[in-house]
Amino acid sequence: xxxxxxxxxxxxxxxxxxxxxxxxxxxxxxxxxxxxxxxxxxxxxxxxxxxxxxxxxxxxxxxxxxxxxxxxxxxxxxxxxxxxxxxxxxxxxxxxxxxxxxxxxxxxxxxxxxxxxxxxxxxxxxxxxxxxxxxxxxxxxxxxxxxxxxxxxxxxxxxxxxxxxxxxxxxxxxxxxxxxxxxxxxxxxxxxxxxxxxxxxxxxxxxxxxxxxxxxxxxxxxxxxxxxxxxxxxxxxxxxxxxxxxxxxxxxxxxxxxxxxxxxxxxxxxxxxxxxxxxxxxxxxxxxxxxxxxxxxxxxxxxxxxxxxxxxxxxxxxxxxxxxxxxxxxxxxxxxxxxxxxxxxxxxxxxxxxxxxxxxxxxxxxxxxxxxxxxxxxxxxxxxxxxxxxxxxxxxxxxxxxxxxxxxxxxxxxxxxxxxxxxxxxxxxxxxxxxxxxxxxxxxxxxxxxxxxxxxxxxxxxxxxxxxxxxxxxxxxxxxxxxxxxxxxxxxxxxxxxxxxxxxxxxxxxxxxxxxxxxxxxxxxxxxxxxxxxxxxxxxxxxxxxxxxxxxxxxxxxxxxxxxxxxxxxxxxxxxxxxxxxxxxxxxxxxxxxxxxxxxxxxxxxxxxxxxxxxxxxxxxxxxxxxxxxxxxxxxxxxxxxxxxxxxxxxxxxx
Amino acid sequence: xxxxxxxxxxxxxxxxxxxxxxxxxxxxxxxxxxxxxxxxxxxxxxxxxxxxxxxxxxxxxxxxxxxxxxxxxxxxxxxxxxxxxxxxxxxxxxxxxxxxxxxxxxxxxxxxxxxxxxxxxxxxxxxxxxxxxxxxxxxxxxxxxxxxxxxxxxxxxxx
Numbered sequence: 001x002x003x004x005x006x007x008x009x010x011x012x013x014x015x016x017x018x019x020x021x022x023x024x025x026x027x028x029x030x031x032x033x034x035x036x037x038x039x040x041x042x043x044x045x046x047x048x049x050x051x052x053x054x055x056x057x058x059x060x061x062x063x064x065x066x067x068x069x070x071x072x073x074x075x076x077x078x079x080x081x082x083x084x085x086x087x088x089x090x091x092x093x094x095x096x097x098x099x100x101x102x103x104x105x106x107x108x109x110x111x112x113x114x115x116x117x118x119x120x121x122x123x124x125x126x127x128x129x130x131x132x133x134x135x136x137x138x139x140x141x142x143x144x145x146x147x148x149x150x151x152x153x154x155x156x157x158x159x160x161x162x163x164x165x166x167x168x169x170x171x172x173x174x175x176x177x178x179x180x181x182x183x184x185x186x187x188x189x190x191x192x193x194x195x196x197x198x199x200x201x202x203x204x205x206x207x208x209x210x211x212x213x214x215x216x217x218x219x220x221x222x223x224x225x226x227x228x229x230x231x232x233x234x235x236x237x238x239x240x241x242x243x244x245x246x247x248x249x250x251x252x253x254x255x256x257x258x259x260x261x262x263x264x265x266x267x268x269x270x271x272x273x274x275x276x277x278x279x280x281x282x283x284x285x286x287x288x289x290x291x292x293x294x295x296x297x298x299x300x301x302x303x304x305x306x307x308x309x310x311x312x313x314x315x316x317x318x319x320x321x322x323x324x325x326x327x328x329x330x331x332x333x334x335x336x337x338x339x340x341x342x343x344x345x346x347x348x349x350x351x352x353x354x355x356x357x358x359x360x361x362x363x364x365x366x367x368x369x370x371x372x373x374x375x376x377x378x379x380x381x382x383x384x385x386x387x388x389x390x391x392x393x394x395x396x397x398x399x400x401x402x403x404x405x406x407x408x409x410x411x412x413x414x415x416x417x418x419x420x421x422x423x424x425x426x427x428x429x430x431x432x433x434x435x436x437x438x439x440x441x442x443x444x445x446x447x448x449x450x451x452x453x454x455x456x457x458x459x460x461x462x463x464x465x466x467x468x469x470x471x472x473x474x475x476x477x478x479x480x481x482x483x484x485x486x487x488x489x490x491x492x493x494x495x496x497x498x499x500x501x502x503x504x505x506x507x508x509x510x511x512x513x514x515x516x517x518x519x520x521x522x523x524x525x526x527x528x529x530x531x532x533x534x535x536x537x538x539x540x541x542x543x544x545x546x547x548x549x550x551x552x553x554x555x556x557x558x559x560x561x562x563x564x565x566x567x568x569x570x571x572x573x574x575x576x577x578x579x580x581x582x583x584x585x586x587x588x589x590x591x592x593x594x595x596x597x598x599x600x601x602x603x604x605x606x607x608x609x610x611x612x613x614x615x616x617x618x619x620x621x622x623x624x625x626x627x628x629x630x631x632x633x634x635x636x637x638x639x640x641x642x643x644x645x646x647x648x649x650x651x652x653x654x655x
Numbered sequence: 656x657x658x659x660x661x662x663x664x665x666x667x668x669x670x671x672x673x674x675x676x677x678x679x680x681x682x683x684x685x686x687x688x689x690x691x692x693x694x695x696x697x698x699x700x701x702x703x704x705x706x707x708x709x710x711x712x713x714x715x716x717x718x719x720x721x722x723x724x725x726x727x728x729x730x731x732x733x734x735x736x737x738x739x740x741x742x743x744x745x746x747x748x749x750x751x752x753x754x755x756x757x758x759x760x761x762x763x764x765x766x767x768x769x770x771x772x773x774x775x776x777x778x779x780x781x782x783x784x785x786x787x788x789x790x791x792x793x794x795x796x797x798x799x800x801x802x803x804x805x806x807x808x809x810x811x812x813x814x
Contacts, residue, residue, distance in 0.1 A: 381690060393684075598724060
């Protein structure tokens with residue numbers, strides 16, 4: 001009964017989505033307020049019904065309703081409750097439902113918080129979002145119904161893939177999807193502006209906070225996925241240039257470019273058509289990512305089971321959305337550009353370069369990801385592109401990017417006075433050059449060109465990012481402090497600096513070693529002694545495991561005891577490695593059990609020493625925090641601004 | 656220089672930089688392409704010499720051998736028509752099992768043993784790397800044909 005309600009709710013949501021698309025778009029065209037109003041109501045209704053469907057599926061998981069095929073395939077009686085909830089989005093059908101739910105939630109948020117927008121514009125935005133909802137609801141109902149029944153019902157389920165039974169992965173997809181789906185809002189704003197043919201600086205101001213929110217969730221989602229791959233897959237790397245990782249990374253890169261381009265459009269009214277193109281591209285890449293993951297056409301460790309009909313549907317939808325958007329763009333964009341000029345040494349120039357380099361980086365990732373497909377279609381040869389290529393190719397645009405990033409922060413709009421500029425950057429430049437040598441040489445005892453470049457770039461960014469906040473902290477009383485916008489930018493760039501130092505150090509000095517180890521034996525890796533004290537059997541709720549106790553010492557002094565496990569899940573009978581990590585800001589020590597080696601009690605173990613690896617995820621967190629600070633800027637809250645202005649005037653009057 | 660000229664110069668330099676970078680990356684591309692070669696082709700000696708490539712197939716049941724107390728492992732991979740030996744030193748992935756699909760990266764040694772530097776096993780129950788699935792289904796058909804003709808052996812399927 002409950003699953004049928006869920007399915008029915010999805011069908012109702014689809015019909016409401018149709019209302020939500022047709023009425024506001026036609027209403028805006030005819031300037032009919034009553035028709036435009038339907039959009040908000042329908043969007044609210046659509047959200048309610050999608051939420052009902054989502055709750056129904058969750059309920060089916062919590063009550064172990066194995067008469068639902070999807071539940072029977074991806075849950076099990078003994079599965080802990082947390083994972084019964086996260087199993088809802090643990091596979092294709094449910095993750096699609098989550099996507100739809102988040103799209104409806106974003107739409108609802110737009111409908112609620114768009115009262116400051118011109119009525120026709122808001123109506124068009126909601127209409128475009130409704131169109132996207134129709135696409136995804138049809139996708140779910142036609143190819144991937146999560147409520148399909150299993151007759152007769154299973155006695156017990158097939159269990160959730162053990163890899164997904166992890167708190168990190170329970171929240172990774174929702175975060176990532178909030179980001180992915182969030183770019184649909186920027187997309188809808190772009191389409192709405194192109195339909196009306198009216199794109200001014202206010203448009204950029206409205207679009208910016210939505211884009212930043214989507215971007216910050218995508219940042220968190222990607223970072224969490226990277227962290228999960230690090231400790232759960234047992235390989236100890238933090239990024240593999242896997243097709244599915246790339247699928248989430250490309251929208252991030254373009255989203256980052258979009259945020260910067262929006263800044264120029266908002267402040268200076270420039271780059272309008274370029275900004276529109278980026279908004280279209282960011283969302284198209286999100287769709288492309290979904291296509292790559294869902295269709296299984298790309299070889300990936302993450303890929304879901306292959307299903308050509310799903311791939312075909314998504315590809316068609318992608319074509320409709322992209323071609324439609326680009327045709328509209330070709331028609332409207334030429335009339336948009338402004339001819340306001342800017343000097344060579346100006347923030348506009350740096351943001352332009354930022355955009356060019358980010359787009360080049362995205363293009364490289366796209367080429368590397370799609371090349372195997374293209375070459376197979378062209379010549380039939382089956383190839384793969386290894387991480388070494390991505391590592392080299394990606395550095396080409398990103399090294400200039402991080403250097404220019406530091407400069408751009410301290411360059412004024414329009415035109416910057418050169419001597420003042422040189423004065424600001426001189427000290428940070430010297431600091432960076434010196435520390436670029438000192439950090440690798442004194443702390444880690446080795447240096448190379450790449451190490452110098454990485455460390456110097458990181459120091460360069462960190463120092464330059466701190467200048468504005470520190471100046472604001474020590475400013476004279478009564479003068480204006482840093483705006484939230486500028487603080488957000490500084491913090492996000494600081495995060496970038498932390499990320500760069502983490503990547504540089506861990507790539508150069510990380511140690512990975514596969515060794516044989518038996519109880520009582522000690523081996524040395526990266527200056528640490530690893531002694532296996534004992535092996536024992538332990539029992540979990542839905543698995544049994546072999547656990548090793550490994551003591552780590554340095555020069556005889558105790559450092560930590562790690563307890564890596566090899567788990568066997570009772571239903572799927574899969575063996576799973578559960579690595580044990582001694583995490584620290586300065587370094588991680590990582591031990592994972594491999595296989596039993598013959599009869600002498602020995603095991604193969606993977607031991608890793610990962611200096612500063614935490615800075616990678618810390619950097620991403622700080623970047624997201626920067627985004628969060630930026631969206632709290634006053635100018636995004638028009639009502640609040642008025643009162644603040646009154647307060648300001650009152651303060652001046654008393655002073 | 657006038658600002659306009661300056662800007663043209665900057666754009667020109669940027670374009671040049673990007674062109675050089677693109678050229679270099681595309682060059683690096685060729686060096687980093689790794690071909691997938693079917694086991695039967697490897698057995699017939701048709702594989703890229705002196706460089707890495709990928710093979711894939713099923714791990715032959717009972718073929719996994721370890722040296723006592725060492726992380727070196729030796730096993731055989733088959734596409735159901737031909738079989739080649741593989742050696743690997745390191746931790747095997749969790750889903751590596753006899754009779755299951757596997758992909759190995761590495762190169763051929765002089766002794767006709769494939770020296771793997773990376774082993775990938777499938778990620779979940781339903782998933783098998785598409786190229787492995789292709790290769791298997793192709794050779795399984797050949798086997799049916801060959802069995803009917805009474806000659807089911809490696810190398811007989813090159814017709």
